[in-house]
Amino acid sequence: MSTKATQPGGNLGPEFTQKVIDSMGPNTPPRLREIMDSFIRHIHAFANEVQLTSDEWLLGVEMINWAGQMSNEKRNESQLMCDVIGLETLVDDITYTAATKSVNGLTASAILGPFYRHDHPVRKNGTTISFNTPKDAKPAFMYGRVTDAVTGKPLANTSIDVWQASTNGLYEQQDPEQEDLNLRGRFITDAEGRYSYYCLRPTPYPIPEDGPAGKMLRMMDRHFYRPAHIHLFVKSEGYKPLVTQIFDKDCTYLGNDTVFAVKDELAVEFKPRTGDPEASWEVEYNVTLASSSS
Amino acid sequence: MSTKATQPGGNLGPEFTQKVIDSMGPNTPPRLREIMDSFIRHIHAFANEVQLTSDEWLLGVEMINWAGQMSNEKRNESQLMCDVIGLETLVDDITYTAATKSVNGLTASAILGPFYRHDHPVRKNGTTISFNTPKDAKPAFMYGRVTDAVTGKPLANTSIDVWQASTNGLYEQQDPEQEDLNLRGRFITDAEGRYSYYCLRPTPYPIPEDGPAGKMLRMMDRHFYRPAHIHLFVKSEGYKPLVTQIFDKDCTYLGNDTVFAVKDELAVEFKPRTGDPEASWEVEYNVTLASSSS
Numbered sequence: 001m002s003t004k005a006t007q008p009g010g011n012l013g014p015e016f017t018q019k020v021i022d023s024m025g026p027n028t029p030p031r032l033r034e035i036m037d038s039f040i041r042h043i044h045a046f047a048n049e050v051q052l053t054s055d056e057w058l059l060g061v062e063m064i065n066w067a068g069q070m071s072n073e074k075r076n077e078s079q080l081m082c083d084v085i086g087l088e089t090l091v092d093d094i095t096y097t098a099a100t101k102s103v104n105g106l107t108a109s110a111i112l113g114p115f116y117r118h119d120h121p122v123r124k125n126g127t128t129i130s131f132n133t134p135k136d137a138k139p140a141f142m143y144g145r146v147t148d149a150v151t152g153k154p155l156a157n158t159s160i161d162v163w164q165a166s167t168n169g170l171y172e173q174q175d176p177e178q179e180d181l182n183l184r185g186r187f188i189t190d191a192e193g194r195y196s197y198y199c200l201r202p203t204p205y206p207i208p209e210d211g212p213a214g215k216m217l218r219m220m221d222r223h224f225y226r227p228a229h230i231h232l233f234v235k236s237e238g239y240k241p242l243v244t245q246i247f248d249k250d251c252t253y254l255g256n257d258t259v260f261a262v263k264d265e266l267a268v269e270f271k272p273r274t275g276d277p278e279a280s281w282e283v284e285y286n287v288t289l290a291s292s293s294s
Numbered sequence: 295m296s297t298k299a300t301q302p303g304g305n306l307g308p309e310f311t312q313k314v315i316d317s318m319g320p321n322t323p324p325r326l327r328e329i330m331d332s333f334i335r336h337i338h339a340f341a342n343e344v345q346l347t348s349d350e351w352l353l354g355v356e357m358i359n360w361a362g363q364m365s366n367e368k369r370n371e372s373q374l375m376c377d378v379i380g381l382e383t384l385v386d387d388i389t390y391t392a393a394t395k396s397v398n399g400l401t402a403s404a405i406l407g408p409f410y411r412h413d414h415p416v417r418k419n420g421t422t423i424s425f426n427t428p429k430d431a432k433p434a435f436m437y438g439r440v441t442d443a444v445t446g447k448p449l450a451n452t453s454i455d456v457w458q459a460s461t462n463g464l465y466e467q468q469d470p471e472q473e474d475l476n477l478r479g480r481f482i483t484d485a486e487g488r489y490s491y492y493c494l495r496p497t498p499y500p501i502p503e504d505g506p507a508g509k510m511l512r513m514m515d516r517h518f519y520r521p522a523h524i525h526l527f528v529k530s531e532g533y534k535p536l537v538t539q540i541f542d543k544d545c546t547y548l549g550n551d552t553v554f555a556v557k558d559e560l561a562v563e564f565k566p567r568t569g570d571p572e573a574s575w576e577v578e579y580n581v582t583l584a585s586s587s588s
Contacts, residue, residue, distance in 0.1 A: 012387045020380035020554060025515025032513055038344045040379050042336040047384050050332045051392060054406075057376070057385040064372040068362015078358040082351070085334050086314035090341050091351040093306045098345060112348075219326055221319025260314060 017044040063212040070211045074173045076114040080213040083111065083259040084222075092243070099240050103290040106149045110245040110261045115171040115230065120161045123185040128198035128278070131182045134167045140281040141273055143196035146189050146234060149288035154193030157291075158236035161186045162199065164229070169205025189236075201270055201281045202228035204253050208283055217258065227253040227262060231286070238288040299472070311338040357506040364505045368467045370408040374507040377405065377553040378516075386537070392535050396583040400443045404539040404555045406524065409465040414455045417479040422492035422572070425476045428461045434575035435567055437490035440483050440528060443582035448487030452530035452583075454481045456493065458523070463499025483530075495564050495575045496522035498547050511552065521547040521556060533583040540579055 021037050028036075046052070067077040082088050087110045087116055095190065096109035123129065146158045163184040165171050172178040187195045206224035208214060228248040235241045247254060249267035273282035315331050322330075340346070360583065361371040376382050382405040390403035427433065436456075440449045457478040466472040472527045475545050500518035502508060511518055522542040529535045539546060543561035567576035 011391055016380065016384065016554070023514070023550065023552075024515055027515040028513070035344050035346070036379075036514060037349065038340050042343075043379065043381060044384055046336040047381065047388065049336075050329050051388050052329070052385050053389040053392070054382075054385050055389075056329065058373075059379065061370065061372045061376065064358055065362040065365040065370065068359040068365070068372070070363070071359040076355065076359065078355045078362070079352075082355065084309065085330075087337060087341065087351065088348075090306055090310065090338055091346050091348050094341065094345050095349075096383055097305055098347070107440065116555075118473040219322070220317070220330060222317055223323040248416040255565050256317065258317075259312070260317075 006198065017041060020044070042081075063215070067212045075208065077208075077211045077213060079114045079203070080207060080211070081216060083113070084217055086260040088113075089260045096242075100290040100294065103149050103294050105288055106290050107242055107287045108236070108263045108265050109242060109243055110263065110266055112233070112243045113245075113259070113261075115163065115165075115173065116161075116231065116233065117163070117173070117181075117184060119181075120163070120184050120186040121181060122159075123187060123197065123278075125166065125187055125190065125194070125196050126198075127185075128279075129162065129164075129183050129185040130198065130200055132166070132178050133200070137167050138201040138281055139198060139279040140201040140270060140283060141196065141198055141276065141279040142283050142285060143194070144285040144287065145193045146195070146236065146287045146289065147193055148239070149290050150294070154189075154190050154191070155236045155239065156191045156193060157187055158189040158193065158195075158234060158239075159186050160189070160195050160287075161231075161233040163231045164199060164202050165205050167200065167203050169203070174208075193272060198278055199230060202230050202248055204228050204251055207258060223258060224251075224257070225253045225258055226247075227251045227257050229261075232285075234287050234289065236289055238292050240292055240294075242287065243290060246283070311335060314338070325431055336398050342472065357509070360506045366507070369502065371502075371505045371507060373408045374501060374505070375409070375510060378501070378507050379512055380554040382407075383554045390536075394584040394588065397443050397588050399582055400584055401528075401536055401538060401581045402557045402559050403537055404557065404560060405553065406527070406537045407539075407553070407555075409457065409459075409467065410455075410466070410525065410527065411457070411475075411478065413475075414457070414478050414480040415475060416453075417481060417491065419481055419484065419488070420489050420492075421479075423456065423458075423477050423479040423495055424492065426460070431461050432495040432575055433492060433573040434495040434564060434577060435490065435492055435570065436524070436577050436579060437488070438579040438581065439487040440489070440581045440583060441487055443584050444531075444588070448483075448485070449530045449533065449583060450483055450485045450487060452483040452487065452489075452528060452533075453480050454483070454489050454581075455525075455527040455529075456491065457525045458493060458496050459499050461494065461497050463497070468502075470541040492572055493524060496524050496542055496545075498522050498545055501552060517547075517550070517552060519547045519552055521545045521551050523555075526579075528581050528583065530583055533584050534586055534588075536581065538581075540577070 022159050038046040090109045146155045172182040204225050228251040229245040247267045270281045270283045364371040386405045440452045466476040483489045498519050522545040523539045541561045564575045564577045
């Protein structure tokens with residue numbers, strides 16, 4: 001079983017794949033037809049290429065059922081399975097590049113990930129998102145400006161959602177010890193496009209290991225870690241929304257993120273901060289957005 | 295959204311796909327590496343080819359989670375989703391062809407499907423599997439012989455599991471009105487390799503429409519029907535097991551089975567049966583098996 005199949009197996013050739021594709025009726029929406037045509041071709045080509053057996057296929061079916069059964073409003077295991085094979089990063093890049101193709105100098109996007117919540121409370125600039133600060137945490141001050149990528153105009157009234165895991169590697173919804181909405185918040189830029197808040201200097205953490213995504217990683221002899229990062233979701237009226245992450249450029253796993261979300265331009269430097277009893281580290285991060293009409 | 299993307303989107307080229315593949319560690323089993331290498335390449339190629347957006351991908355993730363959440367010991371929705379795009383038929387054909395490649399004249403295989411049970415009771419040849427016969431049913435007598443595909447030797451003590459849906463289109467585990475193990479049984483061939491039993495002349499039925507497989511079919515403007523069939527699972531010591539289905543050659547949907555399981559040589563003729571108060575139809579079906587050493 002360890003070598004490539006040396007003979008084409010199966011009696012069902014390309015005409016079988018075509019028959020499956022041709023079963024789509026005349027009222028299939030064109031975009032769906034385009035997607036399913038390609039998907040069916042690639043899945044069949046994959047099965048033929050590796051001479052996939054029924055038992056191997058059934059193992060995959062069981063993994064998928066398991067992923068669905070583990071998923072709920074607090075976790076999304078199918079998403080995580082896609083993440084560990086780079087699929088979310090790929091579609092995120094396709095989507096954001098297509099949406100912003102005529103704009104240079106734009107902040108790069110990164111995946112949303114499975115831990116975003118839609119109900120972040122608005123917090124005041126200069127306040128903290130950390131309400132259960134662990135003893136081993138390094139409080140940090142993050143600040144910056146949001147501007148138009150083309151004109152450089154500051155973008156007031158821009159909302160910036162931020163969320164991060166605590167030092168134990170858990171987001172608040174994964175951790176009964178953290179209060180609701182800990183390490184999350186929404187900040188609104190001022191007239192100069194400025195935002196600021198206190199957070200924790202982020203730390204690397206493993207993605208959940210107890211489901212099929214974890215099983216896949218173990219089978220593939222891979223580690224479970226994401227490099228230290230903070231999530232950002234930036235929305236400004238008249239501009240294309242930006243989902244991204246910033247990464248601590250000094251952290252381990254920067255070069256081998258288990259979900260492949262790191263882009264060079266998203267790695268930032270946390271610098272020592274002096275004279276502030278609230279934080280010993282700081283990071284400046286400026287964001288540029290593309291106009292909706294671009 | 296209805297036309298092919300005219301420009302390559304995304305900044306992540308083939309080197310991104312290679313990076314994901316190269317993340318597999320040295321202790322990845324060789325067969326798994328072969329499978330994941332091909333799977334990752336094809337999934338990434340698919341996403342690039344259709345310029346899959348994050349929203350479209352998330353719809354797929356939701357379908358997969360839904361499939362898992364619907365699945366239990368009585369139904370397997372992820373399997374059904376694979377079935378409607380021909381994947382189970384494809385891997386079944388690959389597997390059986392690879393297992394029996396040196397043998398001619400062998401009975402063709404067909405998919406197991408999601409309704410098999412491992413606990414079929416052994417029933418006596420010549421008895422029935424129908425214990426809740428509906429008024430609209432057409433009782434039938436099925437019989438035949440099991441032989442060695444090469445030598446023609448009759449295979450005694452061969453077990454033949456059979457299962458079929460009732461005329462309402464439901465297998466017993468889907469239908470509270472049918473008793474446990476109705477329309478299922480295991481028969482053991484006699485010294486001449488013969489088996490026989492009473493069943494229902496099968497009728498076409500729709501696959502379950504209430505889950506993501508049904509949603510996929512509706513989106514693809516396809517029908518839900520399987521042609522009339524009876525499932526067989528044939529096991530004989532020293533021989534390769536055979537999973538197959540026989541199809542009523544006179545039924546509708548023979549040419550467009552929603553799970554693509556029909557093969558020409560599996561279409562059989564039900565003939566009128568006279569002089570038997572138990573059945574007005576009969577079908578002869580002989581099975582040939584390949585020796586384990588072939």
